[in-house]
């Protein structure tokens with residue numbers, strides 16, 4: 001690449017060369033001096049065998065002091081011309097470590113580095129067998145007792161888990177378990193995915209009938225096989241379920257359906273797990289080295305508030321996760337407790353089926369219109385326009401990862417300001433209907449709420465207009481104080497008749513699921529899952545700057561937690577897959593800054 005003609009690219013190339021020189025000479029002072037006073041280095045597994053953001057020159061210096069001798073980075077080079085916008089120079093680059101190849105993005109302000117992202121994408125000698133490395137698929141020539149592909153596959157299926165132990169067991173075959181399973185398959189890690197449901201995709205199939213993805217198709221691709229380009233923008237849940245089932249088959253994943261994991265215990269002596277499962281009613285004990293919990297919301301049990309008198313109720317009461325359809329509720333009195341995504345979807349479904357619905361709002365909620373979010377929140381990276389501008393899914397994922405969590409609220413706040421102005425009329429009408437709105441404690445909006453506490457928002461696909469019109473009735477600022485045989489008494493003393501009560505009240509903390517499946521000790525050792533430690537509602541400090549315990553080593557050796565929406569499952573399954581593969585191959589994986597446990601209950 002000729003940098004001489006482009007001053008922006010020349011500046012970026014010079015900065016990268018200086019970094020290369022400083023790191024090669026192990027000159028930590030020179031390396032740290034290349035960073036601005038406010039600086040962030042986010043590393044996804046390349047330097048730290050961890051997912052960590054260093055947030056100052058000092059932290060960067062300490063990390064380099066600890067990791068450089070083993071990592072031995074080299075080969076730093078820009079992969080394309082740099083760009084400049086609002087005084088910020090952005091450079092995309094590749095590099096190598098002693099054991100792998102990486103890529104990243106840096107952003108310079110006034111010549112020094114403001115943010116740096118380094119990521120590992122493959123291990124030397126263990127590259128995925130793609131393109132020219134792909135398998136031949138057939139053995140040409142005459143071979144006696146030749147085994148066909150199907151026979152080999154059937155043999156592997158018969159052996160794995162019985163006469164041959166998988167290196168990795170993934171509990172949970174939702175989108176998370178399946179995406180990670182596909183990564184591990186391509187990396188050649190013997191893996192079993194277990195799910196209690198009968199078919200891959202059932203985690204979506206069994207949700208309420210009217211459910212569609214709330215995120216658009218460009219954001220939702222699984223690794224390796226993107227949705228075809230006629231796929232609808234918002235997938236119906238059964239279509240996603242079928243896609244996951246097809247994907248599991250085509251990617252040849254070892255998927256045990258109708259298999260419940262009852263118990264898992266770690267044996268320090270053999271450094272392996274003993275995982276007791278029930279496969280179609282038969283007990284089987286698996287002994288993997290690595291255990292991944294990809295159990296999603298199911299890891300934690302549904303949270304149903306204890307309300308006096310609930311046992312007296314003669315109607316139907318259920319958690320939102322058990323709701324299937326509004327069918328059969330025409331003319332009935334339905335109470336939906338909560339105002340998050342499920343509460344809105346279920347209320348709208350009940351209304352469509354002719355029910356009289358009242359939502360009970362206990363806490364203020366963030367609402368953003370789907371089209372606004374599509375256009376200004378997700379669209380710049382994931383949309384038809386983004387694709388036309390050359391932002392592929394892979395580029396978008398890297399760009400998204402390049403902004404450290406410590407800065408993401410700034411983008412959220414800017415978006416909130418814009419959204420509030422653009423949809424001012426909508427918000428005024430919603431507030432006039434009594435709906436209590438918020439945009440997060442620091443006005444950083446829906447995206448940050450999702451990262452901090454995983455809930456408290458709704459992407460409006462229609463229910464808000466029903467609330468505004470009074471078609472879905474709303475009682476806000478109250479809770480259910482008491483339940484009677486066929487009614488609820490609200491905290492302001494008023495009474496509402498009720499045939500159905502839906503608790504759209506979320507889930508208990510994931511730690512409780514770990515305690516149930518493994519042990520209380522391990523749950524406490526691992527601590528809180530999800531959240532950044534932002535000290536906002538639902539996300540107590542201390543600040544960690546990365547999602548707690550997700551996709552990275554936990555305090556329990558051999559235990560990993562995988563999850564997130566489709567986009568994050570796609571992105572982070574790569575980094576978790578590489579961590580597991582490295583351990584299988586005996587590559588040294590010294591973990592820098594293993595996060596301490598916080599908030600064990």
Ligand SMILES: Cc1cc2nc3c(=O)[nH]c(=O)nc-3n(C[C@H](O)[C@H](O)[C@H](O)COP(=O)(O)OP(=O)(O)OC[C@H]3O[C@@H](n4cnc5c(N)ncnc54)[C@H](O)[C@@H]3O)c2cc1C
Pocket residue numbers: 171172173174175176177194195196197202203204211212213214215216220259260261262294295296297298299341342345562563564565566567
């Ligand atoms: C209304 C609504 C809209 C949503 N819209 C979107 C969207 O647009 N885009 C998006 O990406 N996400 C969306 N989500 C979120 C999405 O559902 C979750 O992010 C997703 O389900 C998480 O996937 P997962 O694989 O981690 O967990 P899950 O899908 O919950 O899968 C976990 C699996 O683990 C299994 N399991 C648990 N415990 C055991 C055990 N002991 N033994 C065996 N199996 C077990 C369960 O059976 C389940 O199949 C939406 C959710 C809702 C409710």
